[in-house]
Every structure is written in structure tokens, then in C-alpha cells.
Amino acid sequence: MKGVFVSCLVTVVSAVAVAEPNTLAVLGEVRLKGPMGERLDRMLRNHVVATDTEYITAPFLEKTERHGWWQTEFWGKYMHAAVPLWTYSGNEELKRKIDAGLATILASQEPSGYIGNYPDELRCGEGWDVWGMKYTMLGLMHYYDGTGDKKALDACAKVCDYLIGQLGPEGKRGYPLYKSGNWAGYASSSVLEPVVWLYKRTKEQRFLDFASFLVKGMTEAEDGPRLVDLALKGISVADRNGYGLQPDKNGGYVMKRNRSKAYEMMSCYQGLIEYYEVTGKEDLLKAAIATVDQIIRDEINLAGGSACSESWFHGAKKQHRPYVHLQETCVVTTWMRLAEKLLTVTGDPRYADELEKTFYNIYLASMNRDATEFAAYTPLNGYRYRGHHHCYMHTNCCNANGPRGFVAFLRAFFQANGTKAIMNFYASGKQQIKLPANGEKVIFETYTQYPKKGFVRMVNHTAKQIPFTLSVRIPAWCASASVRVNGKAVEQPPKPGTYCDITRTWTIGDVVEVNFDMTVRVHELDHYIAFTYGPILLARDTRFHDGPIDEVFRRGQVTAKNPPQFLLAVRSPSDDIWMTFSATVPMGSHHENPEGFNWPEIRFCDYASAGNLWEPANAYRTWFPVEYGLGE
Numbered sequence: 001m002k003g004v005f006v007s008c009l010v011t012v013v014s015a016v017a018v019a020e021p022n023t024l025a026v027l028g029e030v031r032l033k034g035p036m037g038e039r040l041d042r043m044l045r046n047h048v049v050a051t052d053t054e055y056i057t058a059p060f061l062e063k064t065e066r067h068g069w070w071q072t073e074f075w076g077k078y079m080h081a082a083v084p085l086w087t088y089s090g091n092e093e094l095k096r097k098i099d100a101g102l103a104t105i106l107a108s109q110e111p112s113g114y115i116g117n118y119p120d121e122l123r124c125g126e127g128w129d130v131w132g133m134k135y136t137m138l139g140l141m142h143y144y145d146g147t148g149d150k151k152a153l154d155a156c157a158k159v160c161d162y163l164i165g166q167l168g169p170e171g172k173r174g175y176p177l178y179k180s181g182n183w184a185g186y187a188s189s190s191v192l193e194p195v196v197w198l199y200k201r202t203k204e205q206r207f208l209d210f211a212s213f214l215v216k217g218m219t220e221a222e223d224g225p226r227l228v229d230l231a232l233k234g235i236s237v238a239d240r241n242g243y244g245l246q247p248d249k250n251g252g253y254v255m256k257r258n259r260s261k262a263y264e265m266m267s268c269y270q271g272l273i274e275y276y277e278v279t280g281k282e283d284l285l286k287a288a289i290a291t292v293d294q295i296i297r298d299e300i301n302l303a304g305g306s307a308c309s310e311s312w313f314h315g316a317k318k319q320h321r322p323y324v325h326l327q328e329t330c331v332v333t334t335w336m337r338l339a340e341k342l343l344t345v346t347g348d349p350r351y352a353d354e355l356e357k358t359f360y361n362i363y364l365a366s367m368n369r370d371a372t373e374f375a376a377y378t379p380l381n382g383y384r385y386r387g388h389h390h391c392y393m394h395t396n397c398c399n400a401n402g403p404r405g406f407v408a409f410l411r412a413f414f415q416a417n418g419t420k421a422i423m424n425f426y427a428s429g430k431q432q433i434k435l436p437a438n439g440e441k442v443i444f445e446t447y448t449q450y451p452k453k454g455f456v457r458m459v460n461h462t463a464k465q466i467p468f469t470l471s472v473r474i475p476a477w478c479a480s481a482s483v484r485v486n487g488k489a490v491e492q493p494p495k496p497g498t499y500c501d502i503t504r505t506w507t508i509g510d511v512v513e514v515n516f517d518m519t520v521r522v523h524e525l526d527h528y529i530a531f532t533y534g535p536i537l538l539a540r541d542t543r544f545h546d547g548p549i550d551e552v553f554r555r556g557q558v559t560a561k562n563p564p565q566f567l568l569a570v571r572s573p574s575d576d577i578w579m580t581f582s583a584t585v586p587m588g589s590h591h592e593n594p595e596g597f598n599w600p601e602i603r604f605c606d607y608a609s610a611g612n613l614w615e616p617a618n619a620y621r622t623w624f625p626v627e628y629g630l631g632e
């Protein structure tokens, strides 16, 4: 019997080609310096520590939510970043804020276990009550993870027991959980993630049973989210409405029966991957991978962002058009978490490529200069501005979610598997991790200006002289790269889109030097062109005062096959602009004129810096029109 079970297990695992998942570094053992370290410190100080936890927990004491709104998501989202960043920094003021918020949350818990702000008759139904409980559960477990304080875990278990009693198989409300809330059950069903977290931490069978009940609703109910069958049939995320549900046609923000909402859908896959981790049910992982791969192909733009009005829309091929409700920060951070999770589970560097692109472009673009705020929407062309107020509060979903994106970047930065230490990202700082195979701690000190420059220098600081493999990620965008150890090139030339494995007995002071080819690439789309430098999307910005940023490129002169030899890094005019490049390019509207014939010299900056004054006068553009000719 035992033999049959094992052989089945082997078949199951090899079918999806999943080896052991990567392990993560302890937060704080990957420390950033340079521009990213400063950015993180600024966000920590001005956003996370500065958050008024009394303000965001006050609604839990009120129970007056009659609009079906989402005031109860803000605290859990805050904790998603606050606790990991307290672990990262040890900031005592942050710990006091976290403790004050937790005290209010615990005081608000009813004997039934409920934590929320809906009156009893409106709970667990329409609106965002279950969604709020999801974030509350995540917040409580982050507290438990960070402090080991069991009262937070007990409170979380009581919330889950309340949910089981209301919306479980024998629930008092008389309908299954996926029937509550919005977006064909996506919003409520995404509570799967904390339910599995709770099972992982308590090993209580009733929580795994509840998770199985949720997964059934998410995958088997004809009118439910249908996250597996539609994915495995190859139905694109933008085309999953219908299929057993008459779609809503009202065009409003909240849809009861549509399946196009990006953030809520991805949150469900996050839970399904967690459930796969405890049950080994491979279809769930396959469906998540199929969906994410399709999102990468059809939805992700050059800034690593996606979705319009938070919905999938085949956005990759429309990214040059003037959509404004683009790349909502909640969608961005949820995408980063999902990419980080798949990278960890599968070890596939494509997910690191995606996470890196999103981080350096749309994620940093959505954060304002002093990191006090995140934008709600960030277009690819236009100007940046602050987001809305939500639910009669001076905050919104995106400000609450923003810091989580940085945590995803940190968690993916340096991972390990067996005797491999895996360097996924490059930034100055110190990286430490324990190898799971033998418990040895591996340490590197990195100096780089990446991605401003393609050179990275890593010095081994591992105390003991020990053998291990350092896996260095070679991004897929990179046409060529070189890797040298103590000045000597590695034997196998590094291949883009893979890891370059360096296996040796390491001595303190061993130096690894990596050079990435950062040659600018041209992207063409429907008579528009855009430029990327390494992972960075380039933009024109009105602060350079170098002509109209909407001016056309001359027909046929700059194409993907004929990229310009044009980019020179130059001094930035202000500290607000991270990267500046000078270029002499074939553009202009009056080239019949002898002076107009000459190419202008213009500037580009990184997309994250473009428009970061957050005012209409500071406009930017990433997709540039190409002149049409007669007969086109």
C-alpha cells in the first residue's frame, strides 16, 4: 500500500515538474543599501510607521456599515507589510503602532468570534464583509508570525470558526461562501489564503476541511469562480464572464456575476497555491500557472502593470492607447505577491523576471517621492496624481496595499534550495540565507548600481570555507551576460532566462562579477514605439523642457530590428529623477524644413521617475506615435 502511494506521488509531482519549493531568507537578513535601501527606509518611516492605527481600527468598534463597503480591509492590509517590515527593521515606534492596532482589533471581537463592522443582518452577504474578515485573519496571523503571541492566532481561529458557522457546509446563512460578495464569488473565496495559513499554523483538521469546502465552490460550482476548468481550457482571463453565469451589463465598479476583476481573481489563485502546498492537488497549481502565464502574455505591459478599471482587458496589445484607469496599485501589489509565490514554489526564473519588471517600473512609479502615498491608478502616458478617498475615510485600498509590494520584492530577493543559494535580484546590500540541505549560512555583500548600470559585484562573506552553489539569475531580456569568479569567466556561457550556477568551495573574499548587456530595445505596437533599457521602461518628461513629448517619430526609421544607437547616460537635472539618458533621434513634424530636418536631442528617464511631481504640469509619455504616410 505504501509503495503504491509513493509511486503515485512521484507521478503527480513530476507531471507538473515541481521540485522542492525554495526557502526564503529571514526578513532583515536581506538588507538593501543605495537607492532601493533609501526608498525602502523612506517608505517605512513616512508611510508604514506614520500610519495611524487608531484611525484604521476605529470602524471595527462601530458596526455601522450599511453601504456594503470595505473599511475593514485597511488594517489587515497594513499588517501585511507592517509586521514583516518591523521584522526587517526592528523599528520600536512601528511595534508600538502595531500593538495599539491589535489591541483595538482584539477588543472588538464579539463572543461569536466576529471581527468586522457590519451589523448582524448584513454580515456574510453582499458587499465586502467576508473580504474584510480575510484581511483581518491575515493581519492577526502576521502578528502571530512576527511575535509568536498566541492570542492573535486564537482570535484568528475564532473568526474562522464564525465563518464556518455562517457560510460553511452547515452554515446558518443557508448559502455557501462563494455565493456571498462580489465578482462571481472571487472576493469572498479569496479568504481561502488565510484559512490555509491557519491550518498550516494550527494543524486543526476543521480548517483544512473548510478550505476543501471553499476550493469545491471555487472550482466545481457552475456559477462560481471556476478557477480551474476555465484556466485549463485556456480561456483567457479577460474572457471568463458567462460560463454558467449571466454577466452583469451595468458597467459599474461592482459586479455580482462577472469574472474579470484582476485583484480578486489573483487573490483566489494565491489561496489555491497555498492549498496545493498542503494537499498536493496538482490541478490547482497547473491552473494557477496556466493563468499566470496567460496574464504575462496578454495582460502585462512594458511597465509590468496590468488591468484597466481593475479588470482584465487583453491589455498588452492595447497599452499604447489612452487608458487612464490603468495599473491600479492593488492589482500591482497582488501581482507581485503571486509572482513571488510561483517563483518560490516552482523555482522558475520567469516569475523573477516579471516581479523585477513590475518592481522597478509600475511599483516604484505608484509611490510618491517622499513615499507618504501610493497612487490609485498610474497611466503609461499622462501625469500622476493621488487616489480617491474610500468609505468616508482619508485612505484607500491602494494606500493600504502599497507597502506589500516591497515585501514581495524582499522575500524573493535571495532564496535557497538544497545546497543552492539563489540570487534573484541585484541591489547593493548584504544578503544572508541558510541552506536547507545542511543549515549552513551563506552571506554575500553586493555593490551595484543596477539597473542603472549592468555591472554587479558580489563578495562572498560566508564565514566557513564550504562548498555550495550560487545561482545567479540571468534575466530573459538580456541579450548576453558575462559572469566571472575571481576574474575568471565561468565555463558555461550564461544563458538569458536561466540561472547561471557557480558550484565551488567558497572562501571569504571570493568575488563574483556579472555584466548584463543593457542595450536599448525598441517595442512596436500599432504605429507606436516604446523603449526599454534592461528591465526599465523609458519615458519622456516635460521637466526636461526639450520639446513636445507627443511629437512623432519619423516613419520607418526606428524599429525593433533597427534600434537606434542613441542612448547616453547623463547627469540628472534633479535628485527626483533616478536615471536620465540623452538621445539624438529621428523625430519631428517638419522635416521638409532645412532646420526641422535635423534630429533633436532629447532626454529620457526611467518610467518610475517620470511625472513624479504628481501635478498636471509634469506630464510624461512612454509610447510614442510614429508618423503615418500617404496610403497607410
Ligand SMILES: [Zn+2]
Binding pocket: 328, 329, 330, 331, 376, 396, 397, 398, 399, 401
Ligand atoms: Zn486599490
